[in-house]
Amino acid sequence: MHIVVCIKQVPDSAQIRVHPVTNTIMRQGVPTIINPYDLFALEAALQLRDKFGGEVTVLTMGPPSAEDSLRRALTYGADRAVLLTDRFFAGADTLATTYALATAIRKVSETFGAPDIVFTGKQTIDGDTAQVGPGIAKRLGLLQLTYVAKIREVDPVARTIEAERRSEGGVQVLKTKLPCLVTMLEATNEIRRGAMADALRAARAQIVTWSAKDAGVEDISKCGLKGSPTIVKRVFAPSARAEKATMVDFSSRAPADALIEELFKRQPKLEAELTTSAHGF
Amino acid sequence: MSEPTKAPPAAAGRAATKKELPEHFKAYKHVWVFIEQERGQVHPVSWELMGAGRKLADKLKVDLAAVVIGPPGEAVQHAAAESFCYGADLAYIVADGVLTDYRNEAYTKALTDVVNTFKPEILLLGATTLGRDLAGSVATTLLTGLTADCTELDVDADGSLAATRPTFGGSLLCTIYTLNYRPQMATVRPRVMPMPDRVEKPASRIIEHKLGLVEEDIVTKVLSFIPDRDSAKSNLAYADIVVAGGLGLGSPENFQLVKGLAAVLGADFGCSRPLVQKGWVTSDRQIGQTGKTIRPKLYIAAGISGAIQHRVGVEGADLIVAINTDKNAPIFDFAHVGIVTDAIRLLPALTEAFRARLSPHSRDRIAS
Numbered sequence: 001m002h003i004v005v006c007i008k009q010v011p012d013s014a015q016i017r018v019h020p021v022t023n024t025i026m027r028q029g030v031p032t033i034i035n036p037y038d039l040f041a042l043e044a045a046l047q048l049r050d051k052f053g054g055e056v057t058v059l060t061m062g063p064p065s066a067e068d069s070l071r072r073a074l075t076y077g078a079d080r081a082v083l084l085t086d087r088f089f090a091g092a093d094t095l096a097t098t099y100a101l102a103t104a105i106r107k108v109s110e111t112f113g114a115p116d117i118v119f120t121g122k123q124t125i126d127g128d129t130a131q132v133g134p135g136i137a138k139r140l141g142l143l144q145l146t147y148v149a150k151i152r153e154v155d156p157v158a159r160t161i162e163a164e165r166r167s168e169g170g171v172q173v174l175k176t177k178l179p180c181l182v183t184m185l186e187a188t189n190e191i192r193r194g195a196m197a198d199a200l201r202a203a204r205a206q207i208v209t210w211s212a213k214d215a216g217v218e219d220i221s222k223c224g225l226k227g228s229p230t231i232v233k234r235v236f237a238p239s240a241r242a243e244k245a246t247m248v249d250f251s252s253r254a255p256a257d258a259l260i261e262e263l264f265k266r267q268p269k270l271e272a273e274l275t276t277s278a279h280g281f
Numbered sequence: 282m283s284e285p286t287k288a289p290p291a292a293a294g295r296a297a298t299k300k301e302l303p304e305h306f307k308a309y310k311h312v313w314v315f316i317e318q319e320r321g322q323v324h325p326v327s328w329e330l331m332g333a334g335r336k337l338a339d340k341l342k343v344d345l346a347a348v349v350i351g352p353p354g355e356a357v358q359h360a361a362a363e364s365f366c367y368g369a370d371l372a373y374i375v376a377d378g379v380l381t382d383y384r385n386e387a388y389t390k391a392l393t394d395v396v397n398t399f400k401p402e403i404l405l406l407g408a409t410t411l412g413r414d415l416a417g418s419v420a421t422t423l424l425t426g427l428t429a430d431c432t433e434l435d436v437d438a439d440g441s442l443a444a445t446r447p448t449f450g451g452s453l454l455c456t457i458y459t460l461n462y463r464p465q466m467a468t469v470r471p472r473v474m475p476m477p478d479r480v481e482k483p484a485s486r487i488i489e490h491k492l493g494l495v496e497e498d499i500v501t502k503v504l505s506f507i508p509d510r511d512s513a514k515s516n517l518a519y520a521d522i523v524v525a526g527g528l529g530l531g532s533p534e535n536f537q538l539v540k541g542l543a544a545v546l547g548a549d550f551g552c553s554r555p556l557v558q559k560g561w562v563t564s565d566r567q568i569g570q571t572g573k574t575i576r577p578k579l580y581i582a583a584g585i586s587g588a589i590q591h592r593v594g595v596e597g598a599d600l601i602v603a604i605n606t607d608k609n610a611p612i613f614d615f616a617h618v619g620i621v622t623d624a625i626r627l628l629p630a631l632t633e634a635f636r637a638r639l640s641p642h643s644r645d646r647i648a649s
Binding site: 095098144146162165231241244266273274 | 383384409421422424425427449454455461503505521571592617618620630633
């Protein structure tokens with residue numbers, strides 16, 4: 001079984017700060033991590049490989065420094081890493097990203113064998129769009145299972161997959177055919193600690209590095225900023241509310257009472273509503 | 282060393298790349314809202330989007346249309362009829378037995394086909410699990426732009442859709458355009474837009490469109506649907522009162538203080554994103570751009586600093602109360618009432634004070 005996992009190297013969003021005066025992003029020195037959702041996808045892929053044999057190829061599009069994340073994926077036990085990097089990819093929105101990634105997956109398929117499953121995380125923590133998975137599926141003509149909470153069964157002989165997909169108000173149990181694309185939900189599995197042997201292998205591993213041309217991109221105008229139908233026109237910080245918050249003095253003897261007093265003063269109807277609805281046990 | 286890096290500039294350069302809209306897109310007119318319905322229930326986000334869509338259509342002086350996709354029968358007809366009460370000028374229906382359960386293949390074909398036939402200028406969908414699954418596929422099939430999880434929708438002087446959403450992991454906002462492609466697509470999370478008033482209105486123009494698929498054409502099969510147990514359902518997005526905790530609580534144990542206050546107020550409880558990332562609270566309780574958007578009458582944020590990712594999730598609340606030790610925390614920029622103190626100290630006192638105030642006999646009961 002050949003499984004391709006698409007990962008993204010993202011800034012650790014918990015550590016991004018906005019400059020208090022200039023309202024600009026302070027990106028320097030912010031550590032990068034593998035998009036956390038992608039780790040659940042990687043683990044799901046590794047579990048299937050461990051069960052059925054075969055190989056896991058991790059693929060990322062990004063700057064040359066994204067190699068770090070690929071090496072980290074190898075330490076978890078992935079068999080091969082492919083880095084898609086080219087200045088032509090810069091500024092890509094989701095549509096342009098899916099064009100590049102789908103092209104690279106076709107190349108992976110020709111070079112290392114056709115994948116049975118392509119995995120991604122449900123979304124990234126920097127873009128948060130959840131559009132790239134479905135976009136890749138559509139470009140490659142793959143069936144898609146998004147927001148997968150559990151893979152129930154894969155039958156490599158019958159070429160089928162059964163999975164639980166989170167939907168509004170419940171879980172949809174779906175069965176479809178391989179090859180397909182799966183996007184994994186958070187907390188779907190316990191992410192393994194890589195074995196020492198894998199860490200050593202990862203340190204020495206050759207990362208397959210492809211430019212747009214190497215990957216077989218035929219139309220460079222479909223990549224990067226040029227190939228992106230969406231255009232970011234304005235980036236701005238939200239303005240503060242004109243009216244400042246009323247501050248309750250904590251040094252008063254009963255700050256909790258003072259706070260409640262202030263709330264009910266502002267919303268006189270609230271007290272009556274609370275008295276009837278609240279569980280004042 | 283962290284020097285400020287300039288965020289991408291207002292891109293006068295990029296905006297100036299606007300070309301004349303290609304000839305084949307000039308026929309695209311009108312604003313559409315995808316009406317999401319599953320198992321006979323319309324998701325309320327669809328009506329919220331109708332409210333937003335109405336404003337866009339009025340500004341553009343075009344029609345607002347609802348698109349309903351599902352199995353033939355009462356539910357779909359009712360959803361289409363309801364859309365008129367929420368502002369639709371017309372409704373498109375694609376009804377077919379193969380559309381009984383949501384499946385990407387069939388729904389993508391249904392929506393793509395009506396778009397290609399009737400050519401909307403703007404297409405809005407709810408950013409639900411269904412809406413995002415569908416929107417990504419449809420936009421890629423149509424090779425057009427899609428802006429996810431918008432917090433504001435407007436049209437500019439040229440009539441282009443200006444879609445605003447948080448960016449950089451939620452630190453800033455950005456406005457995104459899809460200038461030279463049609464339709465312009467956007468998704469919006471539930472509760473981001475206010476629910477418009479329902480005004481009784483008869484259904485008038487309903488256009489039925491054939492799907493042209495048979496069950497054998499569709500590879501994916503739905504084996505079953507397991508509804509969430511009532512206890513597992515979080516109704517956070519639609520709760521009247523919400524109490525939430527953030528990193529300022531210091532430890533997962535202290536999150537009990539949030540639950541304690543919520544219990545006394547008959548409120549629902551939530552948290553900010555870092556608590557989910559740390560595994561203290563499950564992700565269905567996350568409030569913010571990537572979690573739930575809420576519009577309660579009262580929102581109490583304990584130990585939450587108020588990054589924009591959180592802010593856009595709570596801005597619709599009538600009354601926002603912030604408890605934080607840092608007097609410069611951004612949450613005080615958008616809270617209505619604030620108190621600078623340690624939530625761990627204040628929450629138990631606040632819980633007790635509310636208990637006393639709301640239930641005068643409770644003290645007697647506790648004493649006995």
